[in-house]
Amino acid sequence: MESRNELQREKREERKKRRIRNQIMVYVVMVFLILAVAAGIVFGVNYLLKERTDTGQNGQQTAQDPPSEVSSEGNQSKEELINDLLADEKEITITPEPTPEAVEPTPEERLDEIVDAGIEAMSLEDKVAGLFFVTPEAITDVETAVKAGEGTRDALAQYAVGGLVYFKKNMQSEEQLKEMLSNTKQYANYPVFLAVDEEGGTAARLGSAGIGPKVESAGNIGAVGDPQNAYNAGAAIGAAMAEIGFNVNFAPVADLANVEGSVMEGRSYGADPGSVSDFVVSMMKGLEEQNVTACLKHFPGIGSSVQDTHDGMASSERTEEQFRAEELAVFRAGIEAGAHMIMVGHMAAPGITGDNEPCIFSRHLITDILREEMGYEGVIITDALNMSAISQYYGADEAAIMAILAGCDMLLMPEDFEKAYQGVLQAIADGNISEERINDSLRRIYRIKYADMIVE
Numbered sequence: 001m002e003s004r005n006e007l008q009r010e011k012r013e014e015r016k017k018r019r020i021r022n023q024i025m026v027y028v029v030m031v032f033l034i035l036a037v038a039a040g041i042v043f044g045v046n047y048l049l050k051e052r053t054d055t056g057q058n059g060q061q062t063a064q065d066p067p068s069e070v071s072s073e074g075n076q077s078k079e080e081l082i083n084d085l086l087a088d089e090k091e092i093t094i095t096p097e098p099t100p101e102a103v104e105p106t107p108e109e110r111l112d113e114i115v116d117a118g119i120e121a122m123s124l125e126d127k128v129a130g131l132f133f134v135t136p137e138a139i140t141d142v143e144t145a146v147k148a149g150e151g152t153r154d155a156l157a158q159y160a161v162g163g164l165v166y167f168k169k170n171m172q173s174e175e176q177l178k179e180m181l182s183n184t185k186q187y188a189n190y191p192v193f194l195a196v197d198e199e200g201g202t203a204a205r206l207g208s209a210g211i212g213p214k215v216e217s218a219g220n221i222g223a224v225g226d227p228q229n230a231y232n233a234g235a236a237i238g239a240a241m242a243e244i245g246f247n248v249n250f251a252p253v254a255d256l257a258n259v260e261g262s263v264m265e266g267r268s269y270g271a272d273p274g275s276v277s278d279f280v281v282s283m284m285k286g287l288e289e290q291n292v293t294a295c296l297k298h299f300p301g302i303g304s305s306v307q308d309t310h311d312g313m314a315s316s317e318r319t320e321e322q323f324r325a326e327e328l329a330v331f332r333a334g335i336e337a338g339a340h341m342i343m344v345g346h347m348a349a350p351g352i353t354g355d356n357e358p359c360i361f362s363r364h365l366i367t368d369i370l371r372e373e374m375g376y377e378g379v380i381i382t383d384a385l386n387m388s389a390i391s392q393y394y395g396a397d398e399a400a401i402m403a404i405l406a407g408c409d410m411l412l413m414p415e416d417f418e419k420a421y422q423g424v425l426q427a428i429a430d431g432n433i434s435e436e437r438i439n440d441s442l443r444r445i446y447r448i449k450y451a452d453m454i455v456e
């Protein structure tokens with residue numbers, strides 16, 4: 001079975017061929033009409049000359065004959081010949097071949113063309129940097145970034161990262177934060193994601209900094225039982241984020257808190273897949289309507305673990321059948337509602353992946369199930385790669401390469417950005433990762449970034 005990426009490429013090639021065929025048909029018809037008109041003119045001129053010659057040979061007029069009279073042999077004057085020819089011309093009707101109508105590209109096709117053109121103009125170094133989602137400190141080498149000046153400009157010129165994520169330490173005031181994000185956008189050579197974790201409750205960077213709205217936690221919202229409250233929370237958070245300059249929120253949590261002592265207790269909307277799906281979709285819509293991209297997390301669902309991947313390795317004993325019936329049902333609902341970004345967690349889920357590796361390294365889970373089986377076409381991003389579940393067991397370059405090979409599009413906060421970045425470049429040079437594989441991820445990323453350039 002062909003992969004979804006190959007099908008998308010074939011569709012783009014077919015659209016290009018169709019447009020070329022239409023253009024060729026138009027040119028052929030135009031040439032035909034021009035030749036037909038030219039042939040008519042040549043025929044008319046030859047006819048006039050021939051008739052004039054015949055008139056001179058067969059019936060010479062005498063000096064006494066009026067120029068316009070007809071001779072005894074029935075020959076016509078020059079004026080009559082021209083009038084007859086013009087009359088004949090009026091009776092001739094040339095019916096040109098119908099001109100094929102130009103096929104107007106759909107908004108989606110125009111977006112594909114814009115994205116492809118942008119990617120084609122990028123250097124390989126910029127392409128690879130575009131897969132990384134890092135803190136501003138990771139590229140500027142400052143201890144705490146609270147403004148974007150020449151250092152940020154130089155850093156973005158060297159590393160055209162795809163996204164920057166901010167925390168409470170970066171937030172001093174609303175005015176300061178607005179200026180920093182505005183300058184960052186201006187200094188970036190390409191559109192850049194600017195993100196924050198703003199779930200609500202205690203998991204709220206803006207809220208805890210006294211800048212954004214304070215909304216209830218997912219657990220409290222889910223306990224009330226009204227999905228409208230989740231929508232309202234998403235809309236309030238999204239409006240505040242958009243006003244400041246953010247365009248991505250690493251929320252909502254789509255995990256189920258379905259075991260006693262779940263690590264997601266309080267951050268999850270609950271344990272029932274049906275009701276949690278309603279809350280997740282509602283909050284996602286509230287964010288998206290404010291032009292903030294929502295990111296559902298943490299696929300395939302880490303709420304069945306009691307261990308925290310921030311502190312070390314975590315795992316779940318759930319079977320594949322249990323995951324499919326419950327956890328995956330929530331993400332499927334989000335995908336059907338138009339989710340643009342999904343975060344994969346670090347928990348090990350041997351029941352569905354077949355091994356004890358973190359989920360971000362499972363090609364079966366990410367490519368076979370999420371991408372192919374569930375039909376997800378958006379961006380897949382890793383959870384933070386500096387968490388102990390990854391950093392204690394894998395090198396920054398190793399983790400980045402393994403995540404890309406598994407099917408992840410973006411790499412969030414590697415422990416050592418420079419090492420991870422150089423590692424991916426070297427993997428491409430060694431032939432272990434193809435440049436086209438990088439382009440596939442960039443197409444998904446830039447379809448989000450350039451979406452506002454297309455008017456339906």
